[in-house]
Amino acid sequence: xxxxxxxxxxxxxxxxxxxxxxxxxxxxxxxxxxxxxxxxxxxxxxxxxxxxxxxxxxxxxxxxxxxxxxxxxxxxxxxxxxxxxxxxxxxxxxxxxxxxxxxxxxxxxxxxxxxxxxxxxxxxxxxxxxxxxxxxxxxxxxxxxxxxxxxxxxxxxxxxxxxxxxxxxxxxxxxxxxxxxxxxxxxxxxxxxxxxxxxxxxxxxxxxxxxxxxxxxxxxxxxxxxxxxxxxxxxxxxxxxxxxxxxxxxxxxxxxxxxxxxxxxxxxxxxxxxxxxxxx
Amino acid sequence: xxxxxxxxxxxxxxxxxxxxxxxxxxxxxxxxxxxxxxxxxxxxxxxxxxxxxxxxxxxxxxxxxxxxxxxxxxxxxxxxxxxxxxxxxxxxxxxxxxxxxxxxxxxxxxxxxxxxxxxxxxxxxxxxxxxxxxxxxxxxxxxxxxxxxxxxxxxxxxxxxxxxxxxxxxxxxxxxxxxxxxxxxxxxxxxxxxxxxxxxxxxxxxxxxxxxxxxxxxxxxxxxxxxxxxxxxxxxxxxxxxxxxxxxxxxxxxxxxxxxxxxxxxxxxxxxxxxxxxxxxxxxxxxxxxxxxxxxxxxxxxxxxxxxxxxxxxxxxxxxxxxxxxxxxxxxxxxxxxxxxxxxxxxxxxxxxxxxxxxxxxxxxxxxxxxxxxxxxxxxxxxxxxxxxxxxxxxxxxxxxxxxxxxxxxxxxxxxxxxxxxxxxxxxxxxxxxxxxxxxxxxxxxxxxxxxxxxxxxxxxxxxxxxxxxxxxxxxxxxxxxx
Numbered sequence: 001x002x003x004x005x006x007x008x009x010x011x012x013x014x015x016x017x018x019x020x021x022x023x024x025x026x027x028x029x030x031x032x033x034x035x036x037x038x039x040x041x042x043x044x045x046x047x048x049x050x051x052x053x054x055x056x057x058x059x060x061x062x063x064x065x066x067x068x069x070x071x072x073x074x075x076x077x078x079x080x081x082x083x084x085x086x087x088x089x090x091x092x093x094x095x096x097x098x099x100x101x102x103x104x105x106x107x108x109x110x111x112x113x114x115x116x117x118x119x120x121x122x123x124x125x126x127x128x129x130x131x132x133x134x135x136x137x138x139x140x141x142x143x144x145x146x147x148x149x150x151x152x153x154x155x156x157x158x159x160x161x162x163x164x165x166x167x168x169x170x171x172x173x174x175x176x177x178x179x180x181x182x183x184x185x186x187x188x189x190x191x192x193x194x195x196x197x198x199x200x201x202x203x204x205x206x207x208x209x210x211x212x213x214x215x216x217x218x219x220x221x222x223x224x225x226x227x228x229x230x231x232x233x234x235x236x237x238x239x240x241x242x243x244x245x246x247x248x249x250x251x252x253x254x255x256x257x258x259x260x261x262x263x264x265x266x267x268x269x270x271x272x273x274x275x276x277x278x279x280x
Numbered sequence: 281x282x283x284x285x286x287x288x289x290x291x292x293x294x295x296x297x298x299x300x301x302x303x304x305x306x307x308x309x310x311x312x313x314x315x316x317x318x319x320x321x322x323x324x325x326x327x328x329x330x331x332x333x334x335x336x337x338x339x340x341x342x343x344x345x346x347x348x349x350x351x352x353x354x355x356x357x358x359x360x361x362x363x364x365x366x367x368x369x370x371x372x373x374x375x376x377x378x379x380x381x382x383x384x385x386x387x388x389x390x391x392x393x394x395x396x397x398x399x400x401x402x403x404x405x406x407x408x409x410x411x412x413x414x415x416x417x418x419x420x421x422x423x424x425x426x427x428x429x430x431x432x433x434x435x436x437x438x439x440x441x442x443x444x445x446x447x448x449x450x451x452x453x454x455x456x457x458x459x460x461x462x463x464x465x466x467x468x469x470x471x472x473x474x475x476x477x478x479x480x481x482x483x484x485x486x487x488x489x490x491x492x493x494x495x496x497x498x499x500x501x502x503x504x505x506x507x508x509x510x511x512x513x514x515x516x517x518x519x520x521x522x523x524x525x526x527x528x529x530x531x532x533x534x535x536x537x538x539x540x541x542x543x544x545x546x547x548x549x550x551x552x553x554x555x556x557x558x559x560x561x562x563x564x565x566x567x568x569x570x571x572x573x574x575x576x577x578x579x580x581x582x583x584x585x586x587x588x589x590x591x592x593x594x595x596x597x598x599x600x601x602x603x604x605x606x607x608x609x610x611x612x613x614x615x616x617x618x619x620x621x622x623x624x625x626x627x628x629x630x631x632x633x634x635x636x637x638x639x640x641x642x643x644x645x646x647x648x649x650x651x652x653x654x655x656x657x658x659x660x661x662x663x664x665x666x667x668x669x670x671x672x673x674x675x676x677x678x679x680x681x682x683x684x685x686x687x688x689x690x691x692x693x694x695x696x697x698x699x700x701x702x703x704x705x706x707x708x709x710x711x712x713x714x715x716x717x718x719x720x721x722x723x724x725x726x727x728x729x730x731x732x733x734x735x736x737x738x739x740x741x742x743x744x745x746x747x748x749x750x751x752x753x754x755x756x757x758x759x760x761x762x763x
Contacts, residue, residue, distance in 0.1 A: 129424070133749055135731035136408065143735050143751060228740070241531035248526040250695070251519075251538070251741050263759075270739050271751050274714050276724045 011041040011187065013048060013211065014194035016055035017204025023047050028212075030187065033098025041187045044210035046220050049179065052208040053226050056150045056177035059205030064147045064175040066203075068123035075119035075169065078200040083112050085196065089161060092188045097158065111162045114260060118169035125173065125265050138278045145269035147175030148253065152221035154214060154234035160186035164193060166257075167231060168207055170264040179208045179221070181234070187211040214239075222246040222254070229253040229268045289601065292608040294395045299386045301472065304333045307341050307495060308478035310348035311488025316341070316495070322471060325392035326605050326614035326649040334471045337496035339503055342463070345492035346509040349434040349461040352489030357461050358431065360487075366417030369456060371484040373410035379480065380404065383473055387445055388605045390472040392614030392650070393568055395606050405730060406449035409748075412732035413453035416753055420458065423750055425759025431459035432535055432758060433511035436504040438525075439474075440517045441467035441616050442571040442672075448474055450747045451514050452491060453732075458756035460512065461490045465504055468497040469617050502528075510534065512756070516573075518670070519696070519741050526744075537745035537755045539573065539737055541670040542698030545691030546576030546727065547713065549684070550584045552703035556725065558592045561676070564701055564727040566600060566612055566654050570674040571620070573742075574699035576727055578667060579656075579678045580687050586680050590658065597641040597654050604646070612674060615650040624652050624673035631657045631666040636677070662693055670696070684709065688716040697739030701727045720746070 012019040024045035030038050042048075063071070082089070086108050093104035126144050133141040151171045156163035160183040171178045182190030194209050210217065214235060221230055222243040230247055232240055233256045240256065247254045255267045306315040316335020323330050335341070357365070376383065383406075384399040391398070421427050435455045439447040444466055455462050466474035474493050481491050494500060498521075505513055505528050515525050516539040529536050546564045548557050564576025581589055605613035615621040632638055636657040645651040652673055660667050660677040667677050681687040691700055699721040702713045710724045720738045723729060730736065730748075737746035745755045 129751075131735075131750060133731065133733040133735070135729070135734050137729070137731070139726065139729060141731070141734050143749060148739075244530035245527055248523055248530055251523065251526060251540075251744065253744065270720065271735055271737070271746055272714075272720060272722060273735050273746075273749075274722045274724060275726055275729050275734070276710070277726050 009039070011039050011191040011211070013042050013044055014191070014197070014207070014209040015048065015052045016208065017198065019194065030096065030185070032095050038095065039188060041191065041211040044181075044212040044217060048210060049217060049220050049224065052179040052210060053150060053224060055205035056179055056208055057226055059203055060147070060149055060177045062203060063172070063177055063206045071173070071175070072119045072122035074201050075115060075122065075173065078196060078202065079112050079115035079119065081196045081200050082108070082115065082193070085192075086112070088192060089189055092192060093161065093186070096186045096188055097160070107159050107162050111165050114162060114165050115169060117260070118173050121173050121262065121265055125262060125269070128262055129266050129269070129271070133273070140276045140278055141273065143271050143273045145174070145266060146272050148268045148270050149176060149228035150226060151176045151178050151229040151231065151268050152224070152227045153178055153180040153231035154218055154221075155180055155182050155190065156234040157183045157185055161189040161193065163234065164190050166260055167234065170260070171231065171268050172206060173265050174269040176229070176268055177206045179210065181210050181212065181214065181217050181221075184212070184214060218243055219246060222252070223249060225250050227252060229255070231268070232256045233258070289609045293604065294385060294388075294606045294608055296385055296389060296606065298382045299389070301332050301386070305471070305475050305495065306335050307337060307345065308475065308491070308493040309341070309345045310492065311482065313478070314341075314344070320468070322390060322469060324389050325616050326646070328648050331389060332472065334495045337465065337494035337500035337503070341494050342500065342503040342507060345463040345494045346434060346507050348489035349463050349492050350509055352487055353433055353461040356487045357490050358459055362418035362420060362459070365456065365459065366414045368484055368486050369410050369414030369417060369453060372480055372486070373407050373414060375480045375483050376403070376407040376410060380407065383445055383476060386476055387473050388613070391441065391444060391470050392605050392616050394610040394613045395608055396610065397568060402443055402446045405732070406446045409449035409453045409732045413457040413753070416454075417457040420757065423753055423757065425754055425757050429757040429759040431756060433460060434509060435460045435462045435512040435514060435756065436507065436510040437462055437464040438501045438504060438515045438517065439464065439466055441470040442568060442573070444470035445473040445477065447516050448477060450516075454747070454753050454756050455514070456490065458753060460756055463492045463494060463504060463510065465494050465496060465501050471495040505529065512536070514755070515539070522743065537747070538743040539747060540698075540741065540743040541696055542573045542575070542738065542742050543578055543668065543670055543694045543696045544574055544576050544699040544701065544719065545578045545580050545717070546701035547580045547687045547691055547703065548582060548585065548589055549687070549702070549704040549709060550582040551705050551709070552585070553705055554585065554589060554592065557703040558589065558596050560701065560703060560725070560727045561593055562596055562600070565676045566674050567728050569612055569615060569652075571616060571672055572728065574721060574728065576701050577671060577676060578691075579676050580690055581678060581680050582687070583680045583682050590678070593656065594639065594641070597656070600641055600643070600654050602643045602645065602651065602653060612654060615652050615673060618650055620672065621650040621652060624671055624675060627666055627669060627671045628655065628675055631660070631664065631677070634664045634666070636660045636664055636666060662690060668694065684713065688713065692716075692718045695741040698742035699723065
């Protein structure tokens with residue numbers, strides 16, 4: 001046993017359902033808590049982001065069209081797949097961050113449970129926020145929340161898995177597609193989570209995951225004209241002003257959150273009001 | 281079919297005796313009218329008659345208004361129960377109803393819109409907005425923002441000239457119901473009804489400083505946007521200015537809502553009730569001289585019915601009565617300002633030079649004032665400026681399509697996303713198109729309908745947030761929601 005050489009994993013990006021290396025050829029080094037080398041994840045480039053946006057835009061109409069029931073089952077399926085690979089995620093979190101096994105187990109448990117929680121929202125969010133409006137005239141008038149489109153998100157540095165799930169799940173619950181930048185220091189669980197997604201019937205392009213530097217990628221996300229919304233929860237507050245300013249070029253909706261809440265789903269949905277006359 | 285129809289109407293002018301316009305106005309700050317320093321004329325755009333002189337608000341005025349609003353917020357308004365706040369709003373709604381004819385006449389004189397519209401649309405809807413929001417004031421914990429939603433504090437509100445009193449109501453009513461105090465700046469060319477509203481606030485005995493009105497131009501607006509004592513900005517106007525405001529506010533903690541421009545598609549499917557659709561097209565683009573952010577300014581016609589619709593549309597357009605806004609028979613009034621008239625002329629000239637074909641309804645335009653005949657352009661392509669830019673006038677760009685998907689693609693091919701229209705007698709097709717269109721308000725087999733209970737606002741570059749209904753109210757509250 002002890003003579004066996006481990007088969008180590010190459011950590012790549014996750015774009016359009018595939019696992020490409022960065023087109024830039026750039027990587028960076030991730031070490032464990034004791035300073036030993038673990039992996040060379042990709043330093044995603046602006047071109048990688050553009051590719052991810054193209055994939056996310058192409059996937060959006062189809063994902064939006066999927067029934068709420070179907071979307072809920074797919075989110076639940078992600079939870080099922082993650083549950084089955086708990087041990088791997090616990091090992092990766094312990095290895096990279098140096099936390100105790102008990103703490104890592106709690107994060108993975110919370111992650112699975114959080115996905116289950118979000119899965120149940122897909123077919124309830126419109127009754128929470130929709131309305132039948134009693135206008136003063138012979139019109140049927142209603143308001144419903146709809147997907148906003150393509151949303152970018154910056155996941156927090158820690159917790160690297162639970163934070164990533166809070167960045168992804170509320171966005172896709174609303175029928176959007178997402179490009180998320182994973183934790184820079186602890187990207188392993190994000191890239192392993194991509195493998196979970198790849199086996200969960202999530203259509204290609206709905207979830208795209210990049211690794212790299214926040215200071216490089218966040219401004220590219222903020223200025224991209226085909227990104228409709230931007231979750232900057234994973235960035236320190238002092239970076240918010242600059243990114244919000246850049247994002248005004250296409251009046252991108254930019255928000256940050258500190259908890260899992262239905263408001264987090266609704267933030268990246270648009271309210272559509274429809275009028276139709278009533279009469280013979 | 282294109283010959284001028286002769287519908288002769290005897291003049292039916294509304295009397296202006298009900299309004300008394302002062303030669304000069306100041307600002308309304310801390311419950312009192314304060315005289316201004318510099319003044320500029322406000323004119324009747326239908327005659328170019330100078331109606332009055334309006335104060336140009338400067339830094340000292342905005343500072344004083346913000347201070348008064350803050351004081352009213354801290355000492356009075358935030359401490360008052362919702363039940364009592366609501367009663368003030370009910371009072372305001374009632375006084376607006378009582379003085380409705382006065383408001384309508386004043387609005388028409390200052391804005392140039394037909395008295396029929398100010399009387400039947402602007403003023404009753406403005407009163408309805410106050411009545412609706414009055415009832416929210418003691419029910420905020422049911423607004424879906426947690427059990428203890430809080431107001432922002434002082435709201436700075438900047439409104440446009442196309443529906444001066446109605447836009448004031450859209451801004452002030454929800455702000456006050458939610459417990460905020462306000463500093464409002466009406467548009468440079470249309471301040472008079474806001475100043476009359478200040479009088480209503482006095483008659484309603486609204487506590488001093490809860491509503492403050494500072495008149496002025498864009499420089500006054502910028503002072504409000506950049507004022508550190510303001511917690512929330514609400515703006516209705518162009519996307520260009522909206523982006524400047526968004527940029528100015530981005531580094532601050534101010535909350536922002538924006539109702540911006542549009543280039544709405546009005547889609548006519550071949551199975552539409554054509555005569556009704558023609559009425560809807562006319563209402564969509566010629567209501568309020570086309571000075572409507574949600575105007576149906578791009579007519580998207582199915583090829584198989586295009587000739588029939590255009591023939592009927594031209595026939596109908598020839599019956600539009602253009603002229604004296606104070607005449608109760610007038611359909612299309614004056615363009616609000618010379619500046620706006622020049623912008624309409626510039627964009628329509630671009631329509632000519634880019635190869636679209638212009639047709640204007642035959643009509644006699646008055647010699648004085650600012651006027652533009654109802655106009656359509658056919659042969660418009662998606663690249664033309666008149667298909668992409670907001671004209672904000674009585675000008676319709678006509679495009680055609682063959683398949684429903686092509687109609688949707690053309691409709692959505694714009695950075696705007698405020699509104700859209702659909703005309704079809706087939707229910708499933710209407711609902712399908714409703715789902716596909718990327719716009720915040722969809723009018724199906726109707727157009728340009730508004731109601732205080734009905735959320736209004738845009739997708740994409742048409743703005744942030746909604747106005748009206750529970751969704752609009754939430755813009756004036758801080759809950760457990762996102763920032």
